[in-house]
Amino acid sequence: MASMSKADIGRILARQGILIAFAVFIIGFTLANERFLSPDNVMGVIRSSAILGVMALGVTFVVISGNLDLSVGSMMSFSTIVVLDLHDKIGPALAIPAMFAMTLCLGAFIGFLVGYLKLNSLIVTLGMLSAIHGLTLTYSGGQNMDIVDKEGTWFGVFGQGSALGIPVPILIFVALAALLGIVLAKTPFGRKVYAVGGNGTAATFSGIKRARVVFLCYVMSAFCVATAGLIQASRSLGSQNTVGQGLELDVLAAVILGGASLLGGSGTIFKTVIGVLILGFIQNGLLLVGLQFYVQFVVTWVIIILAVWLDIAAKRGKLWSNIA
């Protein structure tokens, strides 16, 4: 390590452009409001981001495998509503596995259509976005779901509990990120996901069962969505049936911001986590700065573009280039 040359440091920095961008924003917001980095606030932001983050972990697999998943928002509404409804009917201990099973079925169905039937993932999941929303509305009869006895249940532990002073949603997010990070980076399955997304035809000729890999990516995405729905339901013990609406775009933004290519074949779990945190801290930072909210939409966009630009600039070693 001691013999690390200047070039090595440059190369490492170049690979972490998004981290540099992240650091720049953190410093900027801290200068604007000294409470930005207070432990309470940082903890609060990460906890709020955990729901989005857990969903982004699954979508990272789907995107690296060269596909899209626009159904995660309405799927999250579905799991939230289902687990809240079943909680009062069959108790939390049965409601949670039942909800996971139902959500995994949805994921398997999408995986079957995209993986085995080779249908375009954009169309399949865009269709599922409305179809699952309809399913949720039908299931709930348009009503909001609320757990009746909010004091007498242990169900709140996933969203409101904490262990060793750390909120449980953060623990779940970190644990799942570590697990899926290892799966993606260190296992044969992870390498197959990159191979399928990088060059599907070549992957097939190398004996990789492409359909199966894609199928499993969607099942994993559904698993993450179910986990996010569990945290969401547990956090407020009640929910509107549109709770996840629009989240699919935030999730996708976080994944892309983390540097995964929409064309597939690249991205990492770690960078997705950074993408999620950037989005979360921007939202919180703008609130703390107290910008008027119409302006916030514009500023959020500017910051995201800046982050992407810094990332690319770091990769090519200069801020501007004639070629690509």
Next chain:
Amino acid sequence: MKSDKFLEELTMTLRTTLAATAAASALTVAGAAYADGHGPMRIGITQNNVGVDSYQTTYEKAFIAAAEANENVEVVVLDAGGDVARQIAQMEDLIQQEVDAIIIWPTNGEAVIPAVRKAHSAGIPVVVTNSNIAEAGFEFVATFSGPDNITQGSRSAEIMCDRFKALGIENEARVVQISGQPGYTTAIERQQGFDDRLPEVCPNVTLVETQPGDWNREKSQQVMEAFLVKYDDIDGVYAGDDNMGVGALNAALAADRAEGITFVGATNFAVGYEAMERGEYWGSIYQSPVDDAEAALQSAIDLINGEELPFLNYFDTPKITQDNMTEFTKPVF
């Protein structure tokens, strides 16, 4: 390009399927008797999006029940499913059927104006219910029946101020506001009512900041978390509806700061009512979808009977606080 085509087809298929479902569920509730030799009044309604939330679901049920209870009235109940194009088609259907009055819950305040004008030219009076259309269409509307959002905002300010006076902090209290979705009339009007009224009744109370919670509980919880970090001293929270108010309350409870804060909302939801029962949430504005539906039907009946109605025909949305909540039944939504 190819996928664009696919998308279009897919959207069309989804729309057709939805339309078929809606058509099957369109109801005609016939009155049993004829009044004085005339046929029953025929009133058509095209609703915004039944089933998307409990308010609209309850509204439809109450509307049908009120119509069934009146033997002189026959109603055609339609639902646009949130789709402007379908709502315009439904308006045209109702004009074709030559109903005596049309009630519309606009899916979009601008886009439905031509259809409203068409009904107006056909001599059919149009009642706009719940949320008004854009001003350009006012001349074609017989009456607007719905809640007065500005009054709701001012009443929330009064509830807040009265509470501060009772607590003896009306000269130093600091308030934050969580408003509805930016750009929505309801959100803008409630905020305006609150912003204008608060300094009139409690001139020494400071409104320190307003941020949107987008009618969303989770979003409001995040906004409130940021407020709690930013301000050490918050005495009151006004939220544009109870869903957001409860989100803010949850944030304060998690931070152990709910005790000293007066929470006031609008559109009393069941969650808000329950939080009031627990003593954590102070007050709100009681807006009943049943009153909303009955007022719309009554307006249509009055118009057909040739009565003069004010253009803005508001139904009353009273104040509800922990003190008088027993006079109100718990909201069903």
